[in-house]
Amino acid sequence: MALFHKVLRGTYILRKCSKPTSALHPLLGIRFADYSSSLQKPVASPGKASSQRKTEGGLQGHHQKEVALDITCPEEKPDVSFDKAIRDEAMDHFRRLKDEIVNHWKGPEGRPLQEALLEQAKVVWQFRGKEDLDKWRVTSDKTIGGRSEVFLKMGKNNQSALLYGTLSSEAPQDGESARSGYCAMISRIPRGAFERKLSYDWSQFNTLYLRVRGDGRPWMVNIKEDTDFFQRTNQMYSYFMFTRGGPYWQEVKIPFSKFFFSNRGRIRDVQHELLLDKISSIGFTLADKVDGPFFLEIDFIGVFTDPAHTEEFAYENSPELNPRLFK
The missing domain is CATH 4.10.910 (30s ribosomal protein s13; domain 2)
Known part of the structure; x- marks a missing residue:
C-alpha cells in the first residue's frame, strides 16, 4: 500500500512541475525513461551503434533543454514590484x-x-505611421446625441492621413439641442515631463501651409492658443479652407493675420490678434449642413514665412467695440 502511495505521489508531482527529473519520481524516473526509450529505438547495425547512440544522446539532451525552457511551473509567480514601476x-x-x-x-x-x-519653413505634423495618428483625435456630434460619424486612418502607402465619415444634420431627440451636424479632427496638446502642457512657437512665421486633397467641401481651420493656466476650450481662431474635388493635391496657404477670433462658435465683435508663440493645438471642422459622406486627405501641416505678405492684422477694432485699445 505504501509503495502504491509513493507511485501515485510521484505521478502527481510529475504533472504539477515542469522539470521531469528522477528526484521527483524515484520509482519511475530513470527506469521508466530507459524502458520507453528502448521501445522506440530502431534496429541498427553494430557499426553504426556508437554514432547513433551519440546522436540520440545529443537529441535527447537538446529536447530536455527545450522542455526546461518552454514549460514553467504554475507555482512560480511573476515578480511584480509597484515601487519599481513608480521609480x-x-x-x-x-x-x-x-x-x-x-x-x-x-x-x-x-x-x-x-x-x-x-529657417523659412517648418513641417509641424506629417503622417507617415501610426505614431503620427496618435497625435490627433477625432470627435463628432455623437457626443451630444447626433448621428454623424468620423474616422481617421492612414492613407495609401502610409504617406498621408485620411479623415472620412458621414455627416448628418439631424438634431438629437433630447428636447434640448436644436441643431447638429459636425465632425472634427483636433491635434492633441503636447505634453512634457510630469504631464506639463507645452505649446508651439510660430512667432517667426506668418503663414499656415497645408497639402491636402478633399472632395470639394469647405472646412474650418481652428487654432487654439494657450495663454492661461487653464485652457479656454471655447475660444479659438478660425479661417476657411476650401477644397476642390478630384485626384490632385492642393497646397493651401492661410496667413495668420486672416484668422478671426470666435467664442462658442460665434464670431466676436472685438477681435484679437493671434499670439503665435503660444499655440496649443490646431483642428479641422466640417459643418456645412450637407448630409452625406465626406473625406479629407492630409499630407502634412506646416508653417512658413511668406515675404510677400506684410499684413499684420486683417480686422479693425473701433473705439466703441474695444475702448481699451485706443486709450
Whole structure:
C-alpha cells in the first residue's frame, strides 16, 4: 500500500512541475525513461551503434533543454514590484525634464538657435505611421446625441492621413439641442515631463501651409492658443479652407493675420490678434449642413514665412467695440 502511495505521489508531482527529473519520481524516473526509450529505438547495425547512440544522446539532451525552457511551473509567480514601476516612471519624467532643459539652452528641438531663427519653413505634423495618428483625435456630434460619424486612418502607402465619415444634420431627440451636424479632427496638446502642457512657437512665421486633397467641401481651420493656466476650450481662431474635388493635391496657404477670433462658435465683435508663440493645438471642422459622406486627405501641416505678405492684422477694432485699445 505504501509503495502504491509513493507511485501515485510521484505521478502527481510529475504533472504539477515542469522539470521531469528522477528526484521527483524515484520509482519511475530513470527506469521508466530507459524502458520507453528502448521501445522506440530502431534496429541498427553494430557499426553504426556508437554514432547513433551519440546522436540520440545529443537529441535527447537538446529536447530536455527545450522542455526546461518552454514549460514553467504554475507555482512560480511573476515578480511584480509597484515601487519599481513608480521609480522607473519618475526617472523617465526626470530624464525628459533634463532633455527639455538642455534643448532650451541649445535651441528649439535641440538645434542651434541661429539655425532655427533663419529657417523659412517648418513641417509641424506629417503622417507617415501610426505614431503620427496618435497625435490627433477625432470627435463628432455623437457626443451630444447626433448621428454623424468620423474616422481617421492612414492613407495609401502610409504617406498621408485620411479623415472620412458621414455627416448628418439631424438634431438629437433630447428636447434640448436644436441643431447638429459636425465632425472634427483636433491635434492633441503636447505634453512634457510630469504631464506639463507645452505649446508651439510660430512667432517667426506668418503663414499656415497645408497639402491636402478633399472632395470639394469647405472646412474650418481652428487654432487654439494657450495663454492661461487653464485652457479656454471655447475660444479659438478660425479661417476657411476650401477644397476642390478630384485626384490632385492642393497646397493651401492661410496667413495668420486672416484668422478671426470666435467664442462658442460665434464670431466676436472685438477681435484679437493671434499670439503665435503660444499655440496649443490646431483642428479641422466640417459643418456645412450637407448630409452625406465626406473625406479629407492630409499630407502634412506646416508653417512658413511668406515675404510677400506684410499684413499684420486683417480686422479693425473701433473705439466703441474695444475702448481699451485706443486709450
